[in-house]
Amino acid sequence: MDLRNFSDGNPTFEGGRKNVSPVPAIIVLAVLAVLGLFMGISGMTKKSQSLDDAFKFGYKDGSCVSGEPAYGAHHPNFEYSHRICGLPILKEYYYIILSDDEQSGLLVRADKDFGENFDSENYNNISGIKIKGNVKSTSRKVKENFSGSDYRILPNEYYIDLLSNKMNIRWLIIGIYNALAVVLLTIHFIKNRGSAPETAVGKIMAAVMIIGALVCTYLLLYMIVQI
Numbered sequence: 039m040d041l042r043n044f045s046d047g048n049p050t051f052e053g054g055r056k057n058v059s060p061v062p063a064i065i066v067l068a069v070l071a072v073l074g075l076f077m078g079i080s081g082m083t084k085k086s087q088s089l090d091d092a093f094k095f096g097y098k099d100g101s102c103v104s105g106e107p108a109y110g111a112h113h114p115n116f117e118y119s120h121r122i123c124g125l126p127i128l129k130e131y132y133y134i135i136l137s138d139d140e141q142s143g144l145l146v147r148a149d150k151d152f153g154e155n156f157d158s159e160n161y162n163n164i165s166g167i168k169i170k171g172n173v174k175s176t177s178r179k180v181k182e183n184f185s186g187s188d189y190r191i192l193p194n195e196y197y198i199d200l201l202s203n204k205m206n207i208r209w210l211i212i213g214i215y216n217a218l219a220v221v222l223l224t225i226h227f228i229k230n231r232g233s234a235p236e237t238a239v240g241k242i243m244a245a246v247m248i249i250g251a252l253v254c255t256y257l258l259l260y261m262i263v264q265i
Contacts, residue, residue: 060227067216067223070254074213081206086170092144092198093137097173103198104170107163109136110156115145118179128260132180134192135169136161145180145197146171152200171200208257215250222247 087097089105097103116132131150136143146152146169155165173196180197199205222243 060223064220064223067220070258071213071216071220074209074211074216076213078206078208078210078213081172081202081209084172089144089169090137093142097196097198099173099175099196101173102170102202103173104168106166106168107135108138109140109161110134110153110163112153112156112158112161114150114153116180118177132197143192145176145192146200147174147197148200169198169200170203171198172202173197174199205261208261212254212257212261215254219247219250 084102086102086104089103089107092103092105111133114131115134118130118132119126120128120130129150130147131152133146133148133152134143135146148169155163155167157164176195176197
């Protein structure tokens, strides 16, 4: 009897581990790269109207406004906290700025310390700060604060986002990182056929890319919350 024709009872497998295609990941990274670069560059290159014209004639959603406010609130007029599962993850600060004649007011979203640029008694612009930001639609939560306050001089449909420049920079970071990730992932796949990096340099690069992906994910979530 030829025992070579019989199995020992243990299952046998043929072929190696199938490599996962990087194409879906490359497509996702490419989309994020294009989105980040487009949002960052387009946001930085917008033409702005003067703050004086905004006080006199108003503004439109998506436009950009820049100028030096004569008066402004020393403390935030409104604060709003974004929460996930009851935990605060981000707080927004809204301030009222006034025209030279104090007859027109506009709402701006800014950093917590924005009010320090204005006098606590007469609200004069004591630092000479100039503002610039994109006009955005006011969220329902902020409008609800308006309904309980006597700020009839404010156009509460829109506000000027003084955080726009920071957001544009974050978009650029997301775009540049993902563009770099597309290049590196493509090179790695062509060179190593999708296998894990074996050299020390390759492993370090992989770790850096993972950390970068986590940072960009955080920035993306942060941006979505602030939109």
